[in-house]
Amino acid sequence: MxxxxxxxxxxxxxxxxxxxxxxxxxxxxxxxxxxxxxxxxxxxxxxxGLEQAAEDYTGPIPKRAICKYIKGARVYAPDGRFLEADMTKMAGGRGGYVLxxxxxxxxxxxxxxxxxxxxxxxxxxxxxxxxxxxxxxxxxxxxxxxxxxxxxxxxxxxxxxxxxxxxxxxxxxxKAQLVDTCVEYEMTGSLADEEFIHLMLGSDIAPRGYAWIFPKGDGIANVGVGVIPSPDPMKTALIYQEKFLKKYAQFFDGKRNIMEIKGGIVPVGxxxxxxxxxxxxxxxxxxxxxxxxxxxxxxxxxxxxxxxxxxxxxxxxxxxxxxxxxxSFNPLWWEVRGNHLRNVEKLREVFEKFSDKDLNDLVDALTPEDLIDFSRGQKLGTLAKILLRKPSLMFLAKKLL
Amino acid sequence: MSVGVFNLDIKGNKWDLDREKCIKCGACVAVCPFTALELPEFPEVNEKCIFCNICAMACPVDAIKVVKTNKSAVVDKSTKDISTLSKM
Known part of the structure; x- marks a missing residue:
């Protein structure tokens, strides 16, 4: 032994x-x-996907582990309009990688x-x-x-x-309610802009979660969806994945060359x-x-x-x-990361309640900086103010304040 | 580790894995509240299963079918007691 x-x-x-x-x-x-x-x-x-800031912890990541350098993210509302967050133009000026x-x-x-x-x-x-x-x-x-x-x-x-x-x-x-179930293809023939990762919202393609295209260069991309688990066999991640590929067909060459299929769950709280x-x-x-x-x-x-x-x-x-x-691990982790992530979780709880129309409106109301702040669990008050302007969403503002 | 199988049938309650569909991702194992699933390669179910269907919900590719017809055949094995879980 x-x-x-x-x-x-x-x-x-x-x-x-x-x-x-x-x-x-x-x-x-x-x-x-x-x-x-x-x-x-x-x-x-x-x-x-990994933000460049992670190198503060790991040290420089060797080139061979990086497929593609990424400037930022585009977030697509259900109606197809998108908000572009170019992180290289923001404070810190660092983008990310697809590894x-x-x-x-x-x-x-x-x-x-x-x-x-x-x-x-x-x-x-x-x-x-x-x-x-x-x-x-x-x-x-x-x-x-x-x-x-x-x-x-x-x-x-x-x-x-x-x-x-x-x-x-x-x-x-x-808990099953607090995971998203995911499917992802690594496929060729992606036509989406390779300087950004692409995140698509909408109850028709990804209820509660989102669909994504993470470019790896040369038209290769990780393409997937993460959705709320459902007992309905017609609402599996795989079925939403196919709906997503159809809805955003303009981003693919249509040849469906799938090199890898991946699945799994992600805890979301x-x-x-x-x-x-x-x-x-x-x-x-x-x-x-x-x-x-x-x-x-x-x-x-x-x-x-x-x-x-x-x-x-x-x-x-x-x-x-x-x-x-x-x-001491408990207070240490909560101090460094937990409280931020708890804020992000609150935000997700609010987003979950949004209709597709609310999400469309939100893309008009937000700035790219807001988007990055929210993903880090910061400036929730900004979102609360936006929600307060809409009578139908006012009740959600309370969750954030 | 309990001995697992791909198909379980306890007095009409069934748990079935379709190995053709399964992509071995472990989503089912992660959400099982009863530690009734293990993932040596394909997910395997053991006698702790109470046919609650949560694994089937989490499965991204609809590879798990759960049928629960006989409620009385199910013994609720609480996972809270550490001694029942550690096999000394």
């Missing part, structure tokens, strides 16, 4: 960032990352390995070892063989689809208040650390992984990895 200081389950952006941070804080610690996938970054379950996650995830993990962490892929962790209310390690299957490994702290960065975190007693599971227990911490998408309005999760995962790394390294330094010793 192996023993480590820290076991990290899931070597995606959150897990790898956490491992790297721990090693930077204290290179003498032993950190093991387990990942269930045979190849890190594969399969991709993601639009692959190649297959390269990016391996790079992030390698950065952690360079600092001294260890990674083992093709290892499905099936159970936490729970002893008297403490998480003491994990059991799993590595390349067909059963393994048991113990650690002082287990970090769960498994993503939303894992059930592992629930064994700790923390409320990691996603239900931010966890308590993310630690004795010898255990959950971060990244597993803790629902995703922007509840646009569903972007890579940067949130990186930030939450790094904060987790700080806390875990600190707790091990004091030799107190009880719930108490790790509990």
């Amino acid at each position: 192996d023993e480590f200081d820290v076991i990290i389950v899931g070597a995606g952006p959150a897990g790898a960032s956490c491992a790297r941070q721990i090693m930077e804080k204290n290179p003498s610690l032993s950190v093991m990352m387990f990942d269930r996938r045979e190849e890190l970054g594969v399969p991709v379950r993601c639009g692959e 190649d996650r297959k390269v990016f995830d391996k790079w992030l993990a390698f950065e952690a390995v360079k600092k001294g962490a260890t990674v083992q892929c093709d290892t499905l962790i099936t159970d936490l070892i729970v002893e008297n209310g403490w998480i003491r390690g994990v059991r799993g299957i590595n390349m067909g063989k059963e393994i048991v490994a113990r650690a002082k702290v287990v970090v769960c960065s498994t993503g939303a689809e894992s059930r592992l975190g629930m064994q700790s007693g923390l409320k990691t599971f996603c 239900d931010l966890m208040k308590d993310m630690v227990t004795n010898g255990f911490l959950v971060c990244g998408e597993a803790a629902h650390h995703v922007n509840p309005i646009h569903g972007g999760g890579i940067k949130e995962a990186i930030v939450s992984g790094q904060l987790a790394g700080d806390v875990v390294a600190g707790a091990l330094g004091k030799n107190d990895f009880s719930k108490q010793g790790l509990s």
Whole structure:
């Protein structure tokens, strides 16, 4: 049986960032990352968009992990008119990237390995070892063989689809009403402007969520929809995806060359208040650390992984990895990200109530700067003022003030 | 880990996965309130399933069919108790 200081389950952006941070804080610690996938970054379950500001946390992203540099976003109202937010013209002046996650995830993990962490892929962790209310390690299957490994702290960065975190007693599971279900094609023949990502709203193509085109260059793009889950088999994400391709047919060459089909869910709220227990911490998408309005999760995962790394390294330094010793993660994450994301969630709750006509009107009333501010959970008062001008939407303003 | 199957039939209550349609994305596993699903490769259902249909709702490609005809056959297994979940 192996023993480590820290076991990290899931070597995606959150897990790898956490491992790297721990090693930077204290290179003498032993950190093991387990990942269930045979190849890190594969399969991709993601639009692959990342704002450039994330490099403040990761350091410069190597060119090979970037498919396309993006200036900003165009948001389309249901009637097809759009609002263009060119982030390079705004404060900070930084745009974003559409990444190649297959390269990016391996790079992030390698950065952690360079600092001294260890990674083992093709290892499905099936159970936490729970002893008297403490998480003491994990059991799993590595390349067909059963393994048991113990650690002082287990970090769960498994993503939303894992059930592992629930064994700790923390409320990691996603309520069905608070996820969006998504389908995405990586396809060729996109004719949409490749300097922008394109986000389309409308109850006919994406109830509650949105449809998107994220260009990867040369006419290749990630094209997808995220919608509210429904018991009606005629309202699956796949069916809305086809409606979207039809409605915005002008953006495609019509040849339907699909190179990859991806699916999944995105948590759009239900931010966890308590993310630690004795010898255990959950971060990244597993803790629902995703922007509840646009569903972007890579940067949130990186930030939450790094904060987790700080806390875990600190707790091990004091030799107190009880719930108490790790509990500083809760206020720390809420201070740095949670309160912003909670504002974004409030905004989503308001947007959910909008009719298509309201959304059309909103595109007239907003500026590109507003759009970026809202996506960051800032200046909700601006939206409240707009809502107050419309009698039918006045009641929603209260939610924001 | 519980032993999972692709098709479950408990006294007329059915859970069926269409492996032709399934894209192995894990959406169903993520939303299951009863940890009745695991994703070794395709999603597999175990006896904790209460046929609540939430997985089918979240499935982006309509690959899961749930039929619940016999309510009395379902035992509600609470997920709150940590001891029932950790297999020591």
